[in-house]
Amino acid sequence: MGSAAFEPGVTDVTPAMAIKILIAGGFGVGKTTMVGTISEIRPLHTEELLSDRGIGVDDTSGVESKTTTTVALDFGRITFREGLWLYLFGTPGQDRFWFMWDELAVGALGAVVLADTRRLQECFPAVDYFEQRGLPFVVAVNCFDGARRHDPVKIQRALGLDGVAPIILCDVRDRESVKDVLTSLVTYAVGEPFESPATP
């Protein structure tokens, strides 16, 4: 007799769910651009107020020291249907905000570590971090200026990622390319039980 149909919103048996993916990498590598390329909304902006515990050495010389500061958190959203969303969080670039990463990483599906071929080493801290936390990640190498001549295998070796994480060349400004990166991450992170092994 449809006893559950009295109130709209409770008829759907599937609970609402928001999936969280982190976009990490060095400063200025294109995290915000990536989020903006794929998000259905202009990246939303919120802030976390910091007490002194988050504040270490600030290498932005010339900036006055503060006792309270804020860390901006930009995130994008993709709605698959009412009650199923994917959220993309760009991680704060500076190391002094590591504690924010802890918070972001809890319960996340996985992470995209963005790398820049000109400064590959800047993605090492993120790689180390996710490896230690056991959070699945893929490394996406943003090929600026259409620098498609890079060899993913060489980059994978250079980063010591053989057998550790998939590596994908991408262009963070290109929607199809960002879709590729995200589908690769989803498949890599949670797809294994559902993808039947290829039969020879």
Next chain:
Amino acid sequence: MTGEDPGPLVRLFGLTGGRARPLGEAFDLVAIVTTVSTFYEPSELIPEHLTVLSICRRPTPVADVAAQLKLPLNITRVILGDLRRDGLVTIDRPQPAAQAIDERIYREVLHGLRSL
């Protein structure tokens, strides 16, 4: 000394009675907040509370609530913790993605991404 205007901070913490941490069990940035009761005296609630109750009539993740309120996350969390204490909203428990995603959700997400 530094010329920093302390005003906004004072006002923000005024919303929470000076508290920086929410009451009760911790909740995730993407935990889903749902308004469950509309039985309250509007006069007892500050405008931010009323806004949250309005937003969360549709289940809404914490981060989205913060962005819509245009308030910092931890201030938003204190507000949400208070509303939960008063039985006006529920906040779902954080659940590791790998456990929460079954095959149906997985296919839905992949299909959704590909058809963007």
